[in-house]
Amino acid sequence: xxxxxxxxxxxxxxxxxxxxxxxxxxxxxxxxxxxxxxxxxxxxxxxxxxxxxxxxxxxxxxxxxxxxxxxxxxxxxxxxxxxxxxxxxxxxxxxxxxxxxxxxxxxxxxxxxxxxxxxxxxxxxxxxxxxxxxxxxxxxxxxxxxxxxxxxxxxxxxxxxxxxxxxxxxxxxxxxxxxxxxxxxxxxxxxxxxxxxxxxxxxxxxxxxxxxxxxxxxxxxxxxxxxxxxxxxxxxxxxxxxxxxxxxxxxxxxxxxxxxxxxxxxxxxxxxxxxxxxxxxxxxxxxxxxxxxxxxxxxxxxxxxxxxxxxxxxxxxxxxxxxxxxxxxxxxxxxxxxxxxxxxxxxxxxxxxxxxxxxxxxxxxxxxxxxxxxxxxxxxxxxxxxxxxxxxxxxxxxxxxxxxxxxxxxxxxxxxxxxxxxxxxxxxxxxxxxxxxxxxxx
Amino acid sequence: xxxxxxxxxxxxxxxxxxxxxxxxxxxxxxxxxxxxxxxxxxxxxxxxxxxxxxxxxxxxxxxxxxxxxxxxxxxxxxxxxxxxxxxxxxxxxxxxxxxxxxxxxxxxxxxxxxxxxxxxxxxxxxxxxxxxxxxxxxxxxxxxxxxxxxxxxxxxxxxxxxxxxxxxxxxxxxxxxxxxxxxxxxxxxxxxxxxxxxxxxxxxxxxxxxxxxxxxxxxxxxxxxxxxxxxxxxxxxxxxxxxxxxxxxxxxxxxxxxxxxxxxxxxxxxxxxxxxxxxxxxxxxxxxxxxxxxxxxxxxxxxxxxxxx
Numbered sequence: 001x002x003x004x005x006x007x008x009x010x011x012x013x014x015x016x017x018x019x020x021x022x023x024x025x026x027x028x029x030x031x032x033x034x035x036x037x038x039x040x041x042x043x044x045x046x047x048x049x050x051x052x053x054x055x056x057x058x059x060x061x062x063x064x065x066x067x068x069x070x071x072x073x074x075x076x077x078x079x080x081x082x083x084x085x086x087x088x089x090x091x092x093x094x095x096x097x098x099x100x101x102x103x104x105x106x107x108x109x110x111x112x113x114x115x116x117x118x119x120x121x122x123x124x125x126x127x128x129x130x131x132x133x134x135x136x137x138x139x140x141x142x143x144x145x146x147x148x149x150x151x152x153x154x155x156x157x158x159x160x161x162x163x164x165x166x167x168x169x170x171x172x173x174x175x176x177x178x179x180x181x182x183x184x185x186x187x188x189x190x191x192x193x194x195x196x197x198x199x200x201x202x203x204x205x206x207x208x209x210x211x212x213x214x215x216x217x218x219x220x221x222x223x224x225x226x227x228x229x230x231x232x233x234x235x236x237x238x239x240x241x242x243x244x245x246x247x248x249x250x251x252x253x254x255x256x257x258x259x260x261x262x263x264x265x266x267x268x269x270x271x272x273x274x275x276x277x278x279x280x281x282x283x284x285x286x287x288x289x290x291x292x293x294x295x296x297x298x299x300x301x302x303x304x305x306x307x308x309x310x311x312x313x314x315x316x317x318x319x320x321x322x323x324x325x326x327x328x329x330x331x332x333x334x335x336x337x338x339x340x341x342x343x344x345x346x347x348x349x350x351x352x353x354x355x356x357x358x359x360x361x362x363x364x365x366x367x368x369x370x371x372x373x374x375x376x377x378x379x380x381x382x383x384x385x386x387x388x389x390x391x392x393x394x395x396x397x398x399x400x401x402x403x404x405x406x407x408x409x410x411x412x413x414x415x416x417x418x419x420x421x422x423x424x425x426x427x428x429x430x431x432x433x434x435x436x437x438x439x440x441x442x
Numbered sequence: 443x444x445x446x447x448x449x450x451x452x453x454x455x456x457x458x459x460x461x462x463x464x465x466x467x468x469x470x471x472x473x474x475x476x477x478x479x480x481x482x483x484x485x486x487x488x489x490x491x492x493x494x495x496x497x498x499x500x501x502x503x504x505x506x507x508x509x510x511x512x513x514x515x516x517x518x519x520x521x522x523x524x525x526x527x528x529x530x531x532x533x534x535x536x537x538x539x540x541x542x543x544x545x546x547x548x549x550x551x552x553x554x555x556x557x558x559x560x561x562x563x564x565x566x567x568x569x570x571x572x573x574x575x576x577x578x579x580x581x582x583x584x585x586x587x588x589x590x591x592x593x594x595x596x597x598x599x600x601x602x603x604x605x606x607x608x609x610x611x612x613x614x615x616x617x618x619x620x621x622x623x624x625x626x627x628x629x630x631x632x633x634x635x636x637x638x639x640x641x642x643x644x645x646x647x648x649x650x651x652x653x654x655x656x657x658x659x660x661x662x663x664x665x666x667x668x669x670x671x672x673x674x675x676x677x678x679x680x681x682x683x684x685x686x687x688x689x690x691x692x693x694x695x696x697x698x699x700x701x702x703x704x705x706x707x708x709x710x711x712x713x714x715x716x717x718x719x720x721x722x723x724x725x726x727x728x729x730x731x732x733x734x735x736x737x738x739x740x741x742x743x744x745x746x747x748x749x750x751x
Contacts, residue, residue, distance in 0.1 A: 080716060081715060087717060109504075259699060403712065403717075404701075432518065
């Protein structure tokens, strides 16, 4: 009994802190009291500049059409740090009302059936590109709408260098290397191939962007890969990506500062003609043009060349998805569904198009690329229009993707490790992911 | 010495009547309920997580669900070349930074306890890097160590030396980071040594001088042995710091190029990022065991030496 005052003090403190937390939660939810006429929802996006621009424009145009709903933005880091935040917030029930996240293998890793609200019953589902819906489907339900356009994993090239040296766009790896040899021989300090290992993810394109060629040579690779029956190190077609990374280094075709250069350095080199080829995702075109306006005309795009010219085609990344977590309920859920419907409509892509240069064609029926898009984005269209000239990247057709590929390709592209060894190491790396996902056969 | 010998019996005599009053039991000034809140806090914040982490290190854990797989995580951890590389790098990094901090810290302390102008100011200057944010220091040096545009290779270029790619050459990356770590952490070592040297009675030095000892002899026979407690502290602190070092490595190379400057902490972090929660928890258990396995015997060994002296 003697310590009664103490407990009372503790209780008061506890009550206070409870009241405080209740207050902050209440202020978010207080709009519920005002009725359905004004609902506030929060939308979590990546913190890349373009993500923010897109989302700001989308929410602005959405609110203009739906005056009753306010959308607040919240940002998170990109890359694996962001993956972690998404997983943690979902597992603790602390997710925002709507959030943007990857499709394909990363989408599968957040346990969609448990954590997300399915949208298969929405009227706009039929308008979504099938290539996209495949990557946001778990079980037999669809969970997300596209947050942008398709992206190509391809080689961006400097057109003035090609015109000056009279080069042709290569369709096979041999032609590509012959072009590199000519560019190197022409001198002038022009690097035939730009690599930027200061930002490690940029090192993976020779491997990841080569997947159309792998699929063309071994159509069942993805299936077998998921079942632990095909390996990068033992499949001759898949190993090519690692070998190409190694060749470019061994023949001295990389820019001198490849080990420390970062993405903006690479884009600048390409736009100013200091480098001829840059294997990268077409999503970076917008940034390149923002700093070097001439690149809209001067930079073109071709698919990563393989062995067979007749089967050459583009490896395509689907846009990210926008999802609703199961923790969103009531008015907020209705508002969130309205938001997704807006994003999946032609108005949604018009809104996106006004926020910046598209990364590629849209995944929504009725959305067209404008006539003023940069040359490199225009160059993607023929691949997508022609039958069999494009494939989804491996990460969208198989849930198996290892986290260390970027470090391994840096090693192979820096001459630290041999191609074959690197491929074998990547095979070990994906094993952990497959086991974590509980796939059969691992 | 005289002070402790006089106080000790008095403290003892004070304690014994109190113990008798408590009915023969060991005397404790607090009732059981007084310990309870902290005990609960301690269990919730430290005991439970520690044992939970031991359990989760034996599972394949996705945050949403966990599956018991025995010691498979540990097997995976030691089978992977990246992780073994991280293991050896951790040992190299810990030994190099700890050794360099001992040597440099002692030499700097000798300099800063001498009669030089602006001694107080110079002492604080050597300590400044300790106060600066580790990430900030890492990013700063990353820019300065850029092989093409960095100021370090620029300066070396002026005197005709072609500097290596400090952070991009696999041979140099880990050592470059270790050097920055030493620069940043040597201030603390110096401070500990200054305290040690200042507490050496002047009479010993004077007696040695009368006996005809030179500078080197004085340093070797008097300063070095009498600084042993300081040395023990510096070694233990910097070794623990070196073994679990992460921020600097992450800010400067992220374990690159490739895996060449990975240490256990950065490997654990990467596993965690990739969503291999069970595996990374196993890594944490390994790090815990490694640090214990090195520090515990070292601590016993060094402290025994101290007592002998």
